[in-house]
Amino acid sequence: MGNTRTRSIECGRRRTTRGGFSLVEVAVLSVLLLVAVGGLSGAVLSSLRLSRTTEESALADEAVRALAAEMRLTPYQSVFRAYNTTTLDDAGLGLAPGSAFDVTGLTPRSNDPDGRVGRIVFPSVELADGSEALREDFVDPRLGMAKGMDLNFDGDLLDEFKSDYELLPVRLIVEWTGAGGNRSYELDLLMVQ
Numbered sequence: 001m002g003n004t005r006t007r008s009i010e011c012g013r014r015r016t017t018r019g020g021f022s023l024v025e026v027a028v029l030s031v032l033l034l035v036a037v038g039g040l041s042g043a044v045l046s047s048l049r050l051s052r053t054t055e056e057s058a059l060a061d062e063a064v065r066a067l068a069a070e071m072r073l074t075p076y077q078s079v080f081r082a083y084n085t086t087t088l089d090d091a092g093l094g095l096a097p098g099s100a101f102d103v104t105g106l107t108p109r110s111n112d113p114d115g116r117v118g119r120i121v122f123p124s125v126e127l128a129d130g131s132e133a134l135r136e137d138f139v140d141p142r143l144g145m146a147k148g149m150d151l152n153f154d155g156d157l158l159d160e161f162k163s164d165y166e167l168l169p170v171r172l173i174v175e176w177t178g179a180g181g182n183r184s185y186e187l188d189l190l191m192v193q
Contacts, residue, residue, distance in 0.1 A: 052179035056106060060174040060185035063103040063118065067172055068189055076193045077163045080134060083120045083170075088131040089162055106176040121171040123149075125160070133160045134168075142188055143169035166193050 021029075074082055081089045082096040090096040101118035108117045123138030123145055136157040137148040148157040151165040168191040175184040 049179045053183070056176065056178040056180075056183065057185060059103055059105045060117075060176070060183075063101070064172045064174060064185060064187045067101060067118070067120075068187065071170070071189075071191070076168075076191070077165075079168060079170075079191065080122060080124075080165070081162060084122060084124060084132045086126075086130060086132045088129070103174055103176070106174065107178065109175055109177050109182055112175070117176045118172070118174045121173060123151075123169055131162070133162055134165060135160050140169070140171075143171060144190060145169060167191070 071079055071083060078093055082093050083099055085099040087096065087098070099120045100114050100116040101120070103117050106117045108115050122132075122134060123136075123140060123143060124132050124134050125138075127133055134151060135148075136151050136159045138145055139148060143149075149167065149169065150157055151167045151169075152159055152161065153166050170189045170191060172187045172189070173184065174186075175182070177183070
């Protein structure tokens, strides 16, 4: 009889150890599961933000390239007058687009003075009468003007003019606030008659 009793105690112990998880094991598994879910959700959120940032950059690129194509369709000697910052020289152009533009889907930066994401920059200066003129002695290495550029091929870099140019450097800039914070996209062109 003593032998039978020992067996039933041993059987009882086996059942108890197989019966389930201890509270410590459940807590450890819960923590591991929470860490895994947190890591996965962080990766998903990062992926969504990256996707939106890529989409915004594509919108900026598409808008800038469309604007460059539009500028190429403008009569060459009117490009500067049509797309510069002043309206004083727009006579005869009809409705000139000016130097600022919007890009659907992009939000202007909060400190943007005109509330538009895009701008067009020429190697120019504002004159005393408020109009704008191209300058050959303008220095901007990114536009190929490290020491200026002879825009009308007359052999000097002294000219200041509005329409008598053969070369026209231009920078198209888009600056916005998006999923990745403040972002910008630029395209430098050298238009040739």
